[in-house]
Amino acid sequence: MQEYAKRFLGSEVEAKNAENCFYHIIPVPYEASVSYGGGTAKGPDAILDASDQLELFNGHSSPGERGIFTHIPVDCGKSAEVVMENIYQAVKNVLALKKFPILLGGEHSITYGALKALKEEYGNFGIVQFDAHADLRNEYSGTKWSHASVMRRAVDDLGLPLVQLGNRAYCLEEYEARKKHRVVSWDAEYLCQNAIPENLLPKNFPDKVFITFDVDGLDPSVIPDTGTPVAGGLQWYQALNLAKKAVENRTLIGFDVVELAPREDSVLSDFITAQLTYALMDLV
Numbered sequence: 001m002q003e004y005a006k007r008f009l010g011s012e013v014e015a016k017n018a019e020n021c022f023y024h025i026i027p028v029p030y031e032a033s034v035s036y037g038g039g040t041a042k043g044p045d046a047i048l049d050a051s052d053q054l055e056l057f058n059g060h061s062s063p064g065e066r067g068i069f070t071h072i073p074v075d076c077g078k079s080a081e082v083v084m085e086n087i088y089q090a091v092k093n094v095l096a097l098k099k100f101p102i103l104l105g106g107e108h109s110i111t112y113g114a115l116k117a118l119k120e121e122y123g124n125f126g127i128v129q130f131d132a133h134a135d136l137r138n139e140y141s142g143t144k145w146s147h148a149s150v151m152r153r154a155v156d157d158l159g160l161p162l163v164q165l166g167n168r169a170y171c172l173e174e175y176e177a178r179k180k181h182r183v184v185s186w187d188a189e190y191l192c193q194n195a196i197p198e199n200l201l202p203k204n205f206p207d208k209v210f211i212t213f214d215v216d217g218l219d220p221s222v223i224p225d226t227g228t229p230v231a232g233g234l235q236w237y238q239a240l241n242l243a244k245k246a247v248e249n250r251t252l253i254g255f256d257v258v259e260l261a262p263r264e265d266s267v268l269s270d271f272i273t274a275q276l277t278y279a280l281m282d283l284v
Contacts, residue, residue, distance in 0.1 A: 001071075023069070025048075087110055101118075125208035164185040209246060213256065243283060
């Protein structure tokens with residue numbers, strides 16, 4: 001298995017064979033359905049470049065010591081259906097090694113390919129979504145593979161339970177889809193004015209959890225460079241504490257970080273997204 005020339009935290013973590021690394025980074029530079037600002041195809045490389053500025057020790061542990069292998073980016077030059085299949089296969093290859101998959105996007109639609117592979121491997125599991133948007137439209141701009149439809153594919157097509165954190169922009173169709181599919185949603189307006197709920201996840205939520213983190217779930221004051229920023233989002237430690245609460249007494253089986261749209265004149269969002277990725281590794 002060949003490793004990508006750009007390695008996550010390559011400045012701090014020595015290169016090892018894939019079999020000897022616990023964390024497997026899968027870059028997915030896919031951008032086809034963005035509906036406002038563009039640039040997410042450049043997100044994975046920007047995160048990898050910024051990761052070289054991270055410290056191995058994050059203040060209380062060093063997740064990278066378990067080994068980090070960075071895969072060659074997924075081929076995203078075909079139709080949406082083919083790209084989803086390529087993502088699915090990349091995650092399947094990681095799961096075959098009994099390792100932990102981490103996807104770096106790219107637009108949010110990439111999550112479906114990972115969920116399909118994990119569903120095949122684990123059966124039922126729960127999704128925890130950090131996002132400004134609900135992403136529950138059945139289709140958007142004429143395609144069901146839109147970034148605005150990815151969670152609809154998860155609950156409708158894959159039948160996976162979903163908890164949403166930090167939403168603050170959704171349409172009536174998505175509001176109705178929440179009720180139909182019994183999606184638990186803690187919107188940003190509530191979370192930003194109250195303590196973390198004790199019952200953040202329902203009692204019957206599966207023990208295994210996948211986190212999908214759209215960086216626009218954070219307030220634009222934290223990560224401004226994303227295609228569809230929305231005011232009133234989660235702050236840094238608030239989001240990390242919510243993630244910790246979500247996996248408390250549960251098993252994290254993978255995660256993705258999506259929708260970074262890097263700018264040539266600023267590395268702020270790139271670095272914070274790399275920092276976020278490393279912080280989520282620490283939850284495993």
